[in-house]
Each structure stands twice: as C-alpha cells, then as structure tokens.
Amino acid sequence: xxxxxxxxxxxxxxxxxxxxxxxxxxxxxxxxxxxxxxxxxxxxxxxxxxxxxxxxxxxxxxxxxxxxxxxxxxxxxxxxxxxxxxxxxxxxxxxxxxxxxxxxxxxxxxxxxxxxxxxxxxxxxxxxxxxxxxxxxxxxxxxxxxxxxxxxxxxxxxxxxxxxxxxxxxxxxxxxxxxxxxxxxxxxxxxxxxxxxxxxxxxxxxxxxxxxxxxxxxxxxxxxxxxxxxxxxxxxxxxxxxxxxxxxxxxxxxxxxxxxxxxxxxxxxxxxxxxxxxxxxxxxxxxxxxxxxxxxxxxxxxxxxxxxxxxxxxxxxxxxxxxxxxxxxxxxxxxxxxxxxxxxxxxxxxxxxxxxxxxxxxxxxxxxxxxxxxxxxxxxxxxxxxxxxxxxxxxxxxxxxxxxxxxxxxxxxxxxxxxxxxxxxxxxxxxxxxxxxxxxxxxxxxxxxxxxxxxxxxxxxxxxxxxxxxxxxxxxxxxxxxxxxxxxxxxxxxxxxxxxxxxxxxxxxxxxxxxxxxxxxxxxxxxxxxxxxxx
Amino acid sequence: xxxxxxxxxxxxxxxxxxxxxxxxxxxxxxxxxxxxxxxxxxxxxxxxxxxxxxxxxxxxxxxxxxxxxxxxxxxxxxxxxxxxxxxxxxx
Numbered sequence: 001x002x003x004x005x006x007x008x009x010x011x012x013x014x015x016x017x018x019x020x021x022x023x024x025x026x027x028x029x030x031x032x033x034x035x036x037x038x039x040x041x042x043x044x045x046x047x048x049x050x051x052x053x054x055x056x057x058x059x060x061x062x063x064x065x066x067x068x069x070x071x072x073x074x075x076x077x078x079x080x081x082x083x084x085x086x087x088x089x090x091x092x093x094x095x096x097x098x099x100x101x102x103x104x105x106x107x108x109x110x111x112x113x114x115x116x117x118x119x120x121x122x123x124x125x126x127x128x129x130x131x132x133x134x135x136x137x138x139x140x141x142x143x144x145x146x147x148x149x150x151x152x153x154x155x156x157x158x159x160x161x162x163x164x165x166x167x168x169x170x171x172x173x174x175x176x177x178x179x180x181x182x183x184x185x186x187x188x189x190x191x192x193x194x195x196x197x198x199x200x201x202x203x204x205x206x207x208x209x210x211x212x213x214x215x216x217x218x219x220x221x222x223x224x225x226x227x228x229x230x231x232x233x234x235x236x237x238x239x240x241x242x243x244x245x246x247x248x249x250x251x252x253x254x255x256x257x258x259x260x261x262x263x264x265x266x267x268x269x270x271x272x273x274x275x276x277x278x279x280x281x282x283x284x285x286x287x288x289x290x291x292x293x294x295x296x297x298x299x300x301x302x303x304x305x306x307x308x309x310x311x312x313x314x315x316x317x318x319x320x321x322x323x324x325x326x327x328x329x330x331x332x333x334x335x336x337x338x339x340x341x342x343x344x345x346x347x348x349x350x351x352x353x354x355x356x357x358x359x360x361x362x363x364x365x366x367x368x369x370x371x372x373x374x375x376x377x378x379x380x381x382x383x384x385x386x387x388x389x390x391x392x393x394x395x396x397x398x399x400x401x402x403x404x405x406x407x408x409x410x411x412x413x414x415x416x417x418x419x420x421x422x423x424x425x426x427x428x429x430x431x432x433x434x435x436x437x438x439x440x441x442x443x444x445x446x447x448x449x450x451x452x453x454x455x456x457x458x459x460x461x462x463x464x465x466x467x468x469x470x471x472x473x474x475x476x477x478x479x480x481x482x483x484x485x486x487x488x489x490x491x492x493x494x495x496x497x498x499x500x501x502x503x504x505x506x507x508x509x510x511x512x513x514x515x516x517x518x519x520x521x522x523x524x525x526x527x528x529x530x531x532x533x534x535x
Numbered sequence: 536x537x538x539x540x541x542x543x544x545x546x547x548x549x550x551x552x553x554x555x556x557x558x559x560x561x562x563x564x565x566x567x568x569x570x571x572x573x574x575x576x577x578x579x580x581x582x583x584x585x586x587x588x589x590x591x592x593x594x595x596x597x598x599x600x601x602x603x604x605x606x607x608x609x610x611x612x613x614x615x616x617x618x619x620x621x622x623x624x625x626x
C-alpha cells in the first residue's frame with residue numbers, strides 16, 4: 001500500500017496511514033469489542049468496493065443511517081474512499097425528515113443496517129433516486145437493490161480503490177433543522193474538516209495513547225472530532241452506546257473501564273454525569289481533557305464536575321456546524337471562571353470580527369454579530385445559492401483585499417482581556433440538549449395539525465443548563481383536542497428533541513402592538529402557572 | 536425468547552404492571568415489546584422515557600431508586616427491571 005504524500009491529507013487517507021503504521025492498535029472500542037486500524041481500513045475498503053461496484057459516481061451523495069455502533073466509521077471511510085460524499089442522517093429522524101434529506105441531497109446510495117429496515121423501506125418509497133442500499137439483506141422483497149454487511153466484509157482488503165479525490169472535494173453534508181421544515185444541509189470539504197482536525201490534534205496534544213469518547217450521534221459536528229481527530233493521531237474512539245448514555249452510573253464505570261482520556265459533548269451530558277454518575281466511587285484520573293460546546297454550562301454544575309475530575313483540564317469551545325470549532329477558551333484551573341463563561345479567542349486557523357448591521361467592526365466592549373473567516377468554514381449550504389450569498393459575505397478590508405466571512409448570527413462582545421463572550425442568538429434558533437431547533441419549525445409543525453389555529457413556541461431554561469421547548473396552541477372552534485392528542489400528533493412530525501416538553505391550550509395568544517406573538521408574555525404566563533403547581 | 540422458568544406469581548404481577556406502563560405510556564401502539572427486548576438500544580425509548588419509567592416504578596412500588604442502582608443491568612429490559620424492583624422494594 002502506498003500513500004501519496006505529495007497530496008494534502010484527505011480524511012480517508014488517515015486510516016490507511018494509521019493501519020500502515022499501527023495495524024494492531026484499536027481504532028474503535030464499542031460495547032467491549034475492538035476494531036483495530038487494520039480491520040477498519042480493510043472494511044472501509046470493502047465498503048468502497050461495494051459502492052463502486054454498484055455504480056457510485058464520484059461526488060455522488062451516500063446517505064448513512066446508522067445507530068451508535070462500529071459500522072459508523074466503516075461507513076465514513078468507505079464512502080470517502082469511494083469518492084462519495086457522506087450524508088449522515090440522525091437515526092432518530094422521523095421518516096419524513098429522512099425522505100427530505102435524501103431528496104434534497106439527491107443521494108443515490110444509502111448505507112444502513114437491519115435495525116433500521118422499516119424506516120429505510122418507508123423513506124425510499126418517496127426516493128426513487130436511491131437505487132442501492134448497503135446493509136440490508138437482499139431477500140426481503142424490497143423494491144430496491146440491497147447488499148448486506150456480510151458482502152462488505154467479504155470484499156474487505158488492503159488496497160484502497162484508486163479514486164482521485166482532492167482536498168477541495170466535498171467530503172460530507174451535515175443536516176440541522178430548518179425554519180420552513182426543510183433541513184439546512186451544511187457542506188464541508190476534506191480540507192475544511194482536516195483543518196479542524198489538525199487544529200484539534202495540536203491544541204489538545206492528541207497521541208496514539210489517547211482514547212476519545214464518542215458521545216454524540218454520527219450526524220453531528222461533535223462526531224467530526226471524536227472520529228476524525230482520533231484517526232489523525234492514530235488514537236482510539238470509544239463509542240458510547242445509548243444504554244450507557246441513559247444510565248449515568250453505567251457511563252462513569254464505562255469511562256473508568258475504557259480509560260477514556262478526552263471527552264467532548266454538550267454541557268447537559270456532563271451535568272447528568274456529575275449529578276448521577278457516582279463519580280466519587282470511580283477512578284477517572286485518565287481523563288485529561290473535557291471539551292464542551294453548544295450551550296451555557298451553569299456555573300454550579302461546572303464547578304462541581306471540575307472538582308469531581310481534578311485531573312482534567314476543561315475547554316469551552318465555540319462554533320457551529322457551519323464553522324467547526326472556531327474559538328476556544330481553556331478554563332483557568334483556579335479562580336474566577338467568568339460569568340458568562342467566555343467563548344475565548346479565535347483558533348489558530350480562524351479569524352473573528354465583531355460587526356454592526358452594515359458589517360462595520362464595532363469597538364471592543366460593544367455587542368455585535370460575530371463573523372468568522374477560516375479554513376474550517378463550510379463551503380456552503382447544499383443547493384442554496386441565495387442563502388449562501390447571505391451568510392458567506394464578502395468584505396473588503398484595509399486596502400483592496402476582499403475576504404469571505406461567515407455570518408454566525410450570534411451576538412457577542414469582546415472583553416477587556418481580548419476574550420469573546422456570547423450574548424445571544426440573533427434569531428430564534430435555540431439549542432435543546434445540543435440539538436439545534438428553530439422555533440418557527442416547531443410552530444409550523446403544530447400549525448400543520450388540523451385542530452390547531454395558532455401556535456407559538458419558545459425556549460425556557462430546563463434548570464440543567466439546556467433549554468426546553470414549550471408551546472402554546474389555540475385550537476379551533478368546536479375542536480375538542482386535548483393537549484395529549486396534539487403532543488402525540490406533533491411527535492410524529494418533529495424530531496424528538498424539537499417536540500415541545502409542555503403544550504398548553506389557550507383561547508388566544510398575547511401579541512405585541514405590531515401583531516407578532518409576544519413570546520416573552522407567554523413565557524411569563526406559563527412559568528407563573530407552573531410555579532403555582534409547584535413545578 | 537423462552538424463559539427458563541415461569542416467574543412466581545408476585546414477580547409476574549410486578550412484571551405485568553411495568554409492561555403495562557411501558558406499552559401504554561412509553562411506546563406507540565403499533566410497537567410490540569417483549570419482556571426481554573432491549574429497552575436501552577436507543578431505538579425504543581429516549582432518555583426522557585427512561586426517566587419516566589424510573590419515576591413510575593418508584594411511585595407504583597413505593598421505594599426510592601438509589602443512584603448506584605441506576606445502571607444498565609437493572610433497566611435493560613422489563614424482566615430484569617422487575618427482578619430489581621422485587622429486590623429493592625422488598626416485595
């Protein structure tokens with residue numbers, strides 16, 4: 001096996017290199033089982049061969065619908081080695097969302113597994129462009145062609161297929177939810193992903209000895225770090241199963257057993273671990289870095305887990321799926337943490353700028369929108385040239401130099417010490433347990449239900465550092481719909497994290513003088529109601 | 536899945552009450568679940584549903600689940616949960 005060192009590093013070349021140098025080293029640990037780098041590389045090559053043999057064209061999209069298991073990295077590297085573009089899909093998505101993503105990206109192939117057969121079958125009814133499915137048994141009478149995982153293992157081999165890929169080729173498309181119900185599809189190239197990976201490996205001094213936990217699903221930008229940064233360092237990724245994530249005391253003993261060294265998640269997961277993980281009874285001195293992002297970490301919870309893990313350093317990283325991590329702040333080991341906690345300074349491969357509505361820089365200390373320029377920024381939203389023009393803005397700086405910046409939509413300010421601090425989202429996007437939810441999407445789902453006439457959704461703190469979504473609906477005349485019926489119906493349309501935790505049926509919605517739904521008034525009214533019930 | 540032996544009547548009753556709650560409150564009507572089906576695979580229940588299940592068990596069988604007992608071995612399926620409830624609640 002030869003590796004072309006004259007070309008820039010591509011994501012899938014990382015495992016070829018690791019397999020060459022450290023074939024027996026564990027690439028993946030999951031549920032007590034090991035996949036070595038040699039096995040991972042061979043299986044990825046097997047999948048790449050199956051994809052190419054079934055007609056995959058260069059840069060064609062390959063959707064990946066998998067749970068949290070060792071098939072995920074095989075799918076990642078197999079698709080990339082075949083020259084395809086990965087489209088990982090949230091395995092908890094309702095069928096409608098899977099269909100939308102398949103249709104919007106024009107995927108021709110899908111990699112999945114028997115556990116997801118029903119969703120695949122239903123989603124593909126509406127997606128005739130998907131001609132091939134890898135991971136399901138062929139003798140199911142399915143209306144599309146299937147290759148089971150056993151074929152991938154039979155095709156496994158040392159030699160990666162000879163498919164020309166350059167760094168600027170698209171590598172993957174990640175999805176979030178979108179305001180009109182259409183997901184945003186965020187496209188990254190091998191180069192933008194590798195730039196993030198290289199920064200992370202350097203900043204956190206990752207080596208082959210490291211064991212990175214994988215907390216988040218494969219469709220999130222967190223997984224980019226967990227899998228690709230680990231591969232770059234020939235380190236091990238420990239996939240945390242859903243069972244462990246639901247049982248914090250089991251999770252902590254898993255972390256102890258697997259000697260995890262680096263953790264990356266939303267604060268919510270760490271709060272659960274801190275409150276219910278029995279940490280005082282575990283030896284977790286192997287953990288040397290805890291990275292968190294995505295939401296505010298309530299100080300009391302943060303201070304407690306810092307005490308519980310005295311050997312670890314904590315790093316607050318900031319970014320979005322569009323930018324990867326672009327600023328970071330290592331927490332001081334003692335003294336004031338700062339309130340709110342700073343999002344820190346630009347990574348070495350990024351530049352930040354705080355601007356007013358006309359994209360002119362604001363003085364330090366004033367609030368403005370954060371712009372980011374850097375090699376980790378996405379190449380754009382898939383198939384949305386108009387939106388790309390709005391968020392990837394060109395700006396002329398000193399002299400005639402024209403530069404492209406990404407508009408984050410986040411309001412920030414620069415502190416005296418040069419650190420950035422997050423102030424607020426510029427729009428109505430909120431995060432629920434790390435997942436991005438647009439309130440308008442929740443409202444439009446509620447409004448799509450027959451008995452619902454008006455709907456308003458808003459975010460409230462859930463007391464553990466994350467947000468919960470509450471909604472208020474106005475039901476039509478004579479419609480005797482109960483809250484339960486509405487909740488159950490909307491649960492069939494929205495992804496789990498976007499389903500309102502509380503739904504109240506009111507006779508009317510409070511409105512501002514301009515006629516907009518007054519979310520603040522609603523929030524106050526419902527909070528008062530909850531308080532009276534002791535909630 | 537064939538059970539090794541039939542559970543004694545008290546055990547059967549605990550299991551039935553848990554199963555009834557899981558079917559009625561946590562799963563959609565079209566989903567069928569067996570006493571040994573994995574509740575924690577991520578495909579049947581989410582973390583909120585698991586918390587609801589724990590709250591139900593505490594209320595229904597009148598005991599407090601100790602944090603150290605909040606582990607996969609006690610919640611993996613209805614059968615082991617019923618076992619745990621019997622041990623922990625002294626039934």
